Amino acid sequence: MRLIFTSLVSHGHLYPLLPLAVAARDAGHEVLFATGDDMLPVVEKAGLAAESAGFGMREAFESFFGPDAQPRAKDAPPESFYPVIGQVFGNVLPRRFVADLAPVLERHRPDLVVYESGNAGGAIAARLAGIPAIGHGFGRVSPGEVADIITGRLAEFAAEVGIEGASLPSFGDPVIDICPESVQAPDFLAEANRIPLRPVGWAEPGDLPAGVAGRDRSRPLIYLTLGTAFGDEDVLKRAIGGLARIDADVIVAAGPTVDPAALGDVPGNVRVEAWVPQVDLLPHVDLVVHHGGSGTTLGAFGAGLPQLVLPQGADQFTNAEAVVTAGVGTQLIGADIVEDAISEQARKLLTDEAVLGAARKLADEVAAMPSPAEVAQRLPEFAG
Structure with a gap:
C-alpha cells in the first residue's frame, strides 16, 4: 500500500508521526513523508522518502503580518493576536499545503493520506484528490477560543475550494490519538472516531550527557x-x-x-x-x-x-x-x-x-x- 504522511513544519508536529510512519515502512508499505524544507533532513534521517510541501510557521506569520510578526505578538496582549493565529493556521498554512500537496498526490496517487491534525491542508488536499485520509494527533486536543477561531477560518477556506458541510477540523475522518484517554479532552473523546496509539517519543540519534547512564539513583x-x-x-x-x-x-x-x-x-x-x-x-x-x-x-x-x-x-x-x-x-x-x-x-x-x-x-x-x-x-x- 502507498502512504503519504504530512505534517506542519516543526519538531512538535513532525516527531509524533515518525514512529507510525517508520512502522508502516517496516510493515512493507511504501511511505512518503511530505513536509517543509526545514524538516526534510529529520525525515531522511529516519530512513523515509521525503518531498517538500508547505512552509514553516515563521514564514506563514510573516506572509500575513510582515517580518515583525514575532515582536508584535510578544508585546501585545495574547488575545489581541488570536485573529492572526486563526488566519495563519486556518487559512495561510492550509492554503499553502493544499497548493504544494496537489502535485505530490497526483504523482504518487497514494492509497491513504495520514495528515497531522494541525495540518488541515493535508486533509483538504486529500479530499480534493479523492483519496482516503486519516488524521494523526500530536498530543492532547486543546479546545478554546483560539481553536474556535482557527476552525472558523478553516471552514471559510474549505468552502472556498468546494468543501462544505464537513465536520471540522478533522473533516469526519478517523483520528489516530496518541494522548492517553484519561487525560484527553472530554469533548474530543465524545465526538471523534478515535484510534489509540501509544505515544512513542522520537529523537534524532545522539549520546546522553556524560554520567547519566549508570548514575547513582540515590541522587535525583x-x-x-x-x-x-x-x-x-x-x-x-x-x-x-x-x-x-x-x-x-x-x-x-x-x-x-x-x-x-x-x-x-x-x-x-x-x-x-x-x-x-x-x-x-x-x-x-x-x-x-x-x-x-x-x-x-x-x-x-x-x-x-x-x-x-x-x-x-x-x-x-x-x-x-x-x-x-x-x-x-x-x-x-x-x-x-x-x-x-x-x-x-x-x-x-x-x-x-x-x-x-x-x-x-x-x-x-x-x-x-x-x-x-x-x-x-x-x-x-x-x-x-
Missing part, C-alpha cells in the same frame, strides 16, 4: 527544557536558579531558540546542553520541569514522571491544566515563575507519594495503548 536528576519553539532565556535562568538550590543534579536542554552561552555561568550541579536525546534521557530522570509542549508532556506521562509545568504559549496552558488535573504535577504561570516557587514546587514533587503514584498509574495506561507496529497493521482498513 531533574530535566529542564522549554522545548524547540518557546525557549525563553529569562525563564530558563530563573528555573536554573531555583532548581540549583535542590540537592539534585540538573540537566538543561536550551533548545534551538536559546544560546547556551547566554545562560552564563551556572552552579556546579547544573549542566547546560544545546540539545539532548529526550527519549533516551527520560528513563534516567526523576522530575521534568518544562514548558508543557505536547512531546515533553506525553513523554513524561509514558516515563511515569512528575512534572512541573511553566507554560509559555499555544496549547501549553491546557496541557499544564491536564497535568494538574491528572494529579501528576503542578504548574506555575506568568509572574509566579520565580526561583523560590520553582524550588519549592520541585522539592515537593520529588517526594510526593500521591503524585508519584498517579504518574506510575498514567505510565501503565500509556504502556497498554497499541504500539505503532500494531496500528500500522490496521492502516489498510482506512484506505477504502
Whole structure:
C-alpha cells in the first residue's frame, strides 16, 4: 500500500508521526513523508522518502503580518493576536499545503493520506484528490477560543475550494490519538472516531550527557527544557536558579531558540546542553520541569514522571491544566515563575507519594495503548 504522511513544519508536529510512519515502512508499505524544507533532513534521517510541501510557521506569520510578526505578538496582549493565529493556521498554512500537496498526490496517487491534525491542508488536499485520509494527533486536543477561531477560518477556506458541510477540523475522518484517554479532552473523546496509539517519543540519534547512564539513583536528576519553539532565556535562568538550590543534579536542554552561552555561568550541579536525546534521557530522570509542549508532556506521562509545568504559549496552558488535573504535577504561570516557587514546587514533587503514584498509574495506561507496529497493521482498513 502507498502512504503519504504530512505534517506542519516543526519538531512538535513532525516527531509524533515518525514512529507510525517508520512502522508502516517496516510493515512493507511504501511511505512518503511530505513536509517543509526545514524538516526534510529529520525525515531522511529516519530512513523515509521525503518531498517538500508547505512552509514553516515563521514564514506563514510573516506572509500575513510582515517580518515583525514575532515582536508584535510578544508585546501585545495574547488575545489581541488570536485573529492572526486563526488566519495563519486556518487559512495561510492550509492554503499553502493544499497548493504544494496537489502535485505530490497526483504523482504518487497514494492509497491513504495520514495528515497531522494541525495540518488541515493535508486533509483538504486529500479530499480534493479523492483519496482516503486519516488524521494523526500530536498530543492532547486543546479546545478554546483560539481553536474556535482557527476552525472558523478553516471552514471559510474549505468552502472556498468546494468543501462544505464537513465536520471540522478533522473533516469526519478517523483520528489516530496518541494522548492517553484519561487525560484527553472530554469533548474530543465524545465526538471523534478515535484510534489509540501509544505515544512513542522520537529523537534524532545522539549520546546522553556524560554520567547519566549508570548514575547513582540515590541522587535525583531533574530535566529542564522549554522545548524547540518557546525557549525563553529569562525563564530558563530563573528555573536554573531555583532548581540549583535542590540537592539534585540538573540537566538543561536550551533548545534551538536559546544560546547556551547566554545562560552564563551556572552552579556546579547544573549542566547546560544545546540539545539532548529526550527519549533516551527520560528513563534516567526523576522530575521534568518544562514548558508543557505536547512531546515533553506525553513523554513524561509514558516515563511515569512528575512534572512541573511553566507554560509559555499555544496549547501549553491546557496541557499544564491536564497535568494538574491528572494529579501528576503542578504548574506555575506568568509572574509566579520565580526561583523560590520553582524550588519549592520541585522539592515537593520529588517526594510526593500521591503524585508519584498517579504518574506510575498514567505510565501503565500509556504502556497498554497499541504500539505503532500494531496500528500500522490496521492502516489498510482506512484506505477504502
